[in-house]
Amino acid sequence: MPTAVITGASQGLGRVTARALAGRGWSLVVDARHAGQLAEAVDGLTTVTAIPGDVTDPAHRAAIAAAITPLGRLDLLMNNASHLGPSPQPALRSYPLAEFGQVYQTNVLAPLALIQLLAGPLTAAGGAVVNVSSDAATDAYPGWGGYGSAKAALDQLTAVLAAEEPGLRCYAFDPGDMRTAMHQRAFPGEDISDRPEPEVAAAALLRLLGQQPPSGRYRASDYPPAGLRSAGPGAADPGADPAVPDPAGQQNATVAR
Numbered sequence: 604m605p606t607a608v609i610t611g612a613s614q615g616l617g618r619v620t621a622r623a624l625a626g627r628g629w630s631l632v633v634d635a636r637h638a639g640q641l642a643e644a645v646d647g648l649t650t651v652t653a654i655p656g657d658v659t660d661p662a663h664r665a666a667i668a669a670a671i672t673p674l675g676r677l678d679l680l681m682n683n684a685s686h687l688g689p690s691p692q693p694a695l696r697s698y699p700l701a702e703f704g705q706v707y708q709t710n711v712l713a714p715l716a717l718i719q720l721l722a723g724p725l726t727a728a729g730g731a732v733v734n735v736s737s738d739a740a741t742d743a744y745p746g747w748g749g750y751g752s753a754k755a756a757l758d759q760l761t762a763v764l765a766a767e768e769p770g771l772r773c774y775a776f777d778p779g780d781m782r783t784a785m786h787q788r789a790f791p792g793e794d795i796s797d798r799p800e801p802e803v804a805a806a807a808l809l810r811l812l813g814q815q816p817p818s819g820r821y822r823a824s825d826y827p828p829a830g831l832r833s834a835g836p837g838a839a840d841p842g843a844d845p846a847v848p849d850p851a852g853q854q855n856a857t858v859a860r
């Protein structure tokens with residue numbers, strides 16, 4: 604049975620992706636800080652181990668790694684949990700340095716620490732690391748200097764990891780705008796109802812994982828649904844959506860909340 608670790612699975616992209624993979628027969632180890640929300644997010648899923656905690660806490664990360672051992676394999680590490688920083692986001696000249704450090708702890712240090720802990724079983728399975736990125740990693744938006752530079756560091760970390768670890772597929776995945784709690788915090792008071800639901804990006808990620816492209820940086824928009832593909836990285840499979848390992852025989856299962 605394929606197995607994944609997904610951080611930040613109580614809401615948004617992490618929650619949708621976790622429920623979609625569990626629906627396809629994957630075993631999962633998931634986390635988030637708020638235990639009640641996490642339990643609600645995985646309610647009814649029988650192949651999911653939920654471990655409440657903070658990815659910046661070494662003891663919590665060790666608990667995640669320990670939960671993988673009895674499952675016997677690890678095919679995917681999705682570093683999805685993220686910290687935006689203050690809202691509204693401050694300009695760099697007045698950015699509180701303690702907050703800046705916290706943004707880096709969550710978005711860069713914790714993902715690397717999990718990669719270090721889990722590289723053994725991931726490599727043994729020929730698995731994948733997905734580090735969830737952002738367009739703020741590549742575009743310079745005023746106010747996004749903390750979060751954006753941390754995501755840029757995560758992108759470069761992903762690229763170097765790919766160069767060092769030919770036995771792993773290493774992806775920086777930019778999901779695009781999503782109508783989530785984090786996005787609302789980034790745009791306080793704004794109506795974000797025109798942003799796509801996280802189901803759209805999660806479905807693109809599953810298509811990417813199914814196609815197993817070379818390590819690199821990909822956007823959700825590179826992996827549109829079948830029928831909307833023209834060219835580019837996601838165009839390799841013009842037929843049915845590809846087979847994310849799916850022992851339950853539900854290759855085209857709808858991404859479920």
Ligand SMILES: NC(=O)c1ccc[n+]([C@@H]2O[C@H](COP(=O)([O-])OP(=O)(O)OC[C@H]3O[C@@H](n4cnc5c(N)ncnc54)[C@H](OP(=O)(O)O)[C@@H]3O)[C@@H](O)[C@H]2O)c1
Nearest residue numbers: 611613614615616635636637657658684685780781783785
């Ligand atoms: N939303 C967007 O428009 C957008 C755009 C580009 C990139 N992204 C990226 O996409 C990913 C998912 O974002 P989202 O919008 O889905 O976020 P979200 O809805 O706010 O969910 C974030 C998840 O991460 C958990 N989390 C946060 N800090 C954590 C920590 N220190 N330890 C463990 N869990 C933690 C949260 O639960 P707790 O609060 O209970 O811990 C929650 O489950 C992030 O990497 C984000 O940077 C988002």
